[in-house]
Amino acid sequence: MPLPPIEQADATPEVRAVYDDIKAARNVPDVNNFWKAVAHHPPTLARTWESLKEVMAPGALDPLVKEMIFVAVSVTNNCQYCIRSHEAAARRLGMTDAQFGELIAVVGMANETNRLAVGYQVELDERLK
Amino acid sequence: MPLPPIEQADATPEVRAVYDDIKAARNVPDVNNFWKAVAHHPPTLARTWESLKEVMAPGALDPLVKEMIFVAVSVTNNCQYCIRSHEAAARRLGMTDAQFGELIAVVGMANETNRLAVGYQVELDERLK
Amino acid sequence: MPLPPIEQADATPEVRAVYDDIKAARNVPDVNNFWKAVAHHPPTLARTWESLKEVMAPGALDPLVKEMIFVAVSVTNNCQYCIRSHEAAARRLGMTDAQFGELIAVVGMANETNRLAVGYQVELDERLK
Amino acid sequence: MPLPPIEQADATPEVRAVYDDIKAARNVPDVNNFWKAVAHHPPTLARTWESLKEVMAPGALDPLVKEMIFVAVSVTNNCQYCIRSHEAAARRLGMTDAQFGELIAVVGMANETNRLAVGYQVELDERLK
Amino acid sequence: MPLPPIEQADATPEVRAVYDDIKAARNVPDVNNFWKAVAHHPPTLARTWESLKEVMAPGALDPLVKEMIFVAVSVTNNCQYCIRSHEAAARRLGMTDAQFGELIAVVGMANETNRLAVGYQVELDERLK
Amino acid sequence: MPLPPIEQADATPEVRAVYDDIKAARNVPDVNNFWKAVAHHPPTLARTWESLKEVMAPGALDPLVKEMIFVAVSVTNNCQYCIRSHEAAARRLGMTDAQFGELIAVVGMANETNRLAVGYQVELDERLK
Missing domain, CATH: 1.20.1290.10 (AhpD-like)
Structure with a gap:
């Protein structure tokens, strides 16, 4: 359909x-x-x-960094098409297996600590206000 | 509480x-x-x-890139504490206003195109399978 | 399974x-x-x-508007089954291709500006409090 | 407003x-x-x-387990009101600090491994199909 | 900050x-x-x-419908700023309390049935493929 | 790929x-x-x-409860692999059809009431602050 x-x-x-x-x-x-x-x-x-x-x-961030940010968002949103097309774009721009591994590891940890911060309802530190 | x-x-x-x-x-x-x-x-x-x-x-990705990925996930998950603490960490590592502006712009676009891909139920291209 | x-x-x-x-x-x-x-x-x-x-x-909103809201939520949640069944329901109620196109465009933009508002940690305007 | x-x-x-x-x-x-x-x-x-x-x-699951599931969903959705009211309900039903700690730890890990599974685009094992 | x-x-x-x-x-x-x-x-x-x-x-959808779709997405994403500003815009365009009540009810039900469809891993019907 | x-x-x-x-x-x-x-x-x-x-x-929560919490998060995040593998794990630990049915029902209701609370921008009760 x-x-x-x-x-x-x-x-x-x-x-x-x-x-x-x-x-x-x-x-x-x-x-x-x-x-x-x-x-x-x-x-x-x-x-x-x-x-x-x-x-x-290209601008203040280089295109590979931008593609990796795109992958990070797409993984968090669970968009298969977006993950595959932007992972492919990042690889064309030179992303290595080691970089991809670290990217996914950071995305995983960020999603975990986001939930810890929310689960404990952590108050903003003075210096973050 | x-x-x-x-x-x-x-x-x-x-x-x-x-x-x-x-x-x-x-x-x-x-x-x-x-x-x-x-x-x-x-x-x-x-x-x-x-x-x-x-x-x-530090590893295959430099720490600033990792902090920006952390911000990208935290914005997508809407975790205030996480956004503020990792934006602060990224700024300590040298993130400029221009880099932050581009980071948020990419996060915004990725969230938009993720929904376009899902909304149109785009099929994977052969080369992405 | x-x-x-x-x-x-x-x-x-x-x-x-x-x-x-x-x-x-x-x-x-x-x-x-x-x-x-x-x-x-x-x-x-x-x-x-x-x-x-x-x-x-049918009530204060007409059924087609309700089905389009259902599609908007399902796209944001990335629920394939829900998108397809409610898009089909909306089309049975008369949704045109042009309406579907605008619906998805609004869903995309809303997801983008949601992240801009969160990424910049925009404070509520006085009149919105 | x-x-x-x-x-x-x-x-x-x-x-x-x-x-x-x-x-x-x-x-x-x-x-x-x-x-x-x-x-x-x-x-x-x-x-x-x-x-x-x-x-x-009360049914096949006891009410405390149900309240903890409610908290798990609310943390993942980042709904402050829902977290606080259902955490309060769980505590009234006897949830201890140790149980709350384990609940949040599981929620955190699940969010992390969800993203690893999606990030690596893991194929379903035969036995899970 | x-x-x-x-x-x-x-x-x-x-x-x-x-x-x-x-x-x-x-x-x-x-x-x-x-x-x-x-x-x-x-x-x-x-x-x-x-x-x-x-x-x-204004286009194939009228501006009020578009603002209600914007609210539906913003509620699903839990973006406070976006909810308040687009609810205000919808009210300026004539959204009544009854319409707002039905809008939120549809958003709630859609989020519930999205999770039922996913939780039961419902297969697409032939006619939806 | x-x-x-x-x-x-x-x-x-x-x-x-x-x-x-x-x-x-x-x-x-x-x-x-x-x-x-x-x-x-x-x-x-x-x-x-x-x-x-x-x-x-095993700890303050029993392993079956932990697996059900894992399923609840995975359904909310819409991670197919995670739902199937942790549903399988829960069934190996003894989850019955009736328990699974109640688990999914709670997950559905929590997602619905989360959006009602957010949609109405409910203020925290004094006792929840």
């Missing part, structure tokens, strides 16, 4: 222009299923691509 | 030993409220501190 | 009575798997059906 | 009847703020109280 | 231009704290405002 | 020692896929096993 992916050949000119920009920016022969799904709502396709391009660009 | 923090002076020797190790490792005069709360269950105090020390140590 | 669905033929009279009420209310030949699973605990089956019937009935 | 609690004196007869039932069932002089808030929508007040009474009654 | 809100008088021209656009679009004398916080990262301020303006505009 | 499970025959001595300890402690012929995945980061394997062994051991 999920909406079928919209392939380039079936896309409106508006959608095709976004696909072309994604393919050029990422140097890939085809956009992935995420974009082909979101294309069912062209304004969301265009807006999301523009936003993602801006947010994930 | 939350359990009162256990101060060093009132701690058992077992708890005090952990407090001393935290203070030495972090070079701080007192442990923060998180540890004084968890100290109500001494095995959790000892285990959590040992784990955190291991996980957050 | 999940418990097998309880089919009408194998159901106790208590469970069958609930199935019959669901089929009559929805004008369908068979109840769906959700009910056949929850039927393993008959009090939960009866209570959940009574509650859902009451909550989703 | 939150709606003010509806006190017994200002309640409609319909709401008052629910309050009276809660006070009798729990042997308390007044209902707590949760009920006084939900009372703004009387059908939700009545339905929620009936459901909670049924679900939390 | 949260970053202080950036007031109009202290804002850069870039930030001020966004503030002016928000004030004009909403016909309010001042922007609220959300924008004054996000303004610490001007690209996020500009992008978020442009996105929100586009997503929340 | 998920990392392949590391089988005993291919494991380093360090990893094999953990596998041997798990098999002995649980009296099983092979460890399950969770451990074979986490083994890609040996320090996380060793630490997680030591922690889990400590946390889940």
Whole structure:
């Protein structure tokens, strides 16, 4: 029942222009299923691509760190598609097995200590207020 | 009604030993409220501190990246105490305002695109299987 | 290992009575798997059906709006079964592709700005207190 | 801006009847703020109280175990009001400090290993399918 | 320790231009704290405002329905600031107490049945695949 | 694309020692896929096993109650692997169908009332502060 992916050949000119920009920016022969799904709502396709391009660009944080943060959020939200696509992106940017192992270890510990802090209803220290 | 923090002076020797190790490792005069709360269950105090020390140590990822991942998870889980204490830790390690701004922007976008992927029930691309 | 669905033929009279009420209310030949699973605990089956019937009935909000709210929560919780069954219900009530597209766009933006508000630890405005 | 609690004196007869039932069932002089808030929508007040009474009654699980499960969910969802009220209920039913400590420790570990399982995208073992 | 809100008088021209656009679009004398916080990262301020303006505009769904969906997500994510600001926006658009009561009731039921579907690991019905 | 499970025959001595300890402690012929995945980061394997062994051991709470709490968290987080493996563990410890039914019912109600408390922004009662 999920909406079928919209392939380039079936896309409106508006959608095709976004696909072309994604393919050029990422140097890939085809956009992935995420974009082909979101294309069912062209304004969301265009807006999301523009936003993602801006947010994930090199800046004060390097792109690999950004992809690892993306994985951390996606694991916490349990989004399979997002984990796999952003883990793949991080690996293309050079993430090693050791870095991935540490990333997941930090995500695990953060989720544990988040619950300890909440479970004990810890009050903010003066210096954190 | 939350359990009162256990101060060093009132701690058992077992708890005090952990407090001393935290203070030495972090070079701080007192442990923060998180540890004084968890100290109500001494095995959790000892285990959590040992784990955190291991996980957050410099390794394949540098400590600042680890603290930023910790913030990303804590924001996604909406844990106020955790956000503030790990943002403070990241700033002590040199996180700039620009880096914090980009960190939160990535966390925001990841939470948005996670929901788009789930909302459209996007199928895994062949190359991601 | 999940418990097998309880089919009408194998159901106790208590469970069958609930199935019959669901089929009559929805004008369908068979109840769906959700009910056949929850039927393993008959009090939960009866209570959940009574509650859902009451909550989703036309009232101050129309049923389509209620189904769209159900989808919004299910996407945020990442419950595949719930997304698909309530998206189907919304479409039966007339939800168009354009409405679905806007629904998912709002869900995405809300999840993003929720994290921005939490990440920046925004204080309540006076007028919101 | 939150709606003010509806006190017994200002309640409609319909709401008052629910309050009276809660006070009798729990042997308390007044209902707590949760009920006084939900009372703004009387059908939700009545339905929620009936459901909670049924679900939390002694059965195959004893009431203390049920309250601890309630705390576990509330900590994972980060609902302050829910944590405090159900921790209080668990303590009235005899939960000791040691039991509370172990409860929170399990909640923490479960949240950690949940993320490890998701982060590594662990495949179901044959025996779990 | 949260970053202080950036007031109009202290804002850069870039930030001020966004503030002016928000004030004009909403016909309010001042922007609220959300924008004054996000303004610490001007690209996020500009992008978020442009996105929100586009997503929340009247379209296939009316603005009140969109605000109620926003509240539903914010309640599920437990974001206090977001709940209060979007509940206020929904009330300005005409949401009645009865509508708010039904909205919260649906959000509650959806969160309950989401967990029942997941807890019983309900298989997708053929017609939902 | 998920990392392949590391089988005993291919494991380093360090990893094999953990596998041997798990098999002995649980009296099983092979460890399950969770451990074979986490083994890609040996320090996380060793630490997680030591922690889990400590946390889940009989103590102030009996092991069945601990496994049910684990299931409650896993359902709330929507972690399929975790639900199935800990439901299986609970059943090995004697959980009956009736107990499972009540467990899921409590998890469902807790998720519902958590959202009611948050949706109405219920203030803490004096006695809960």
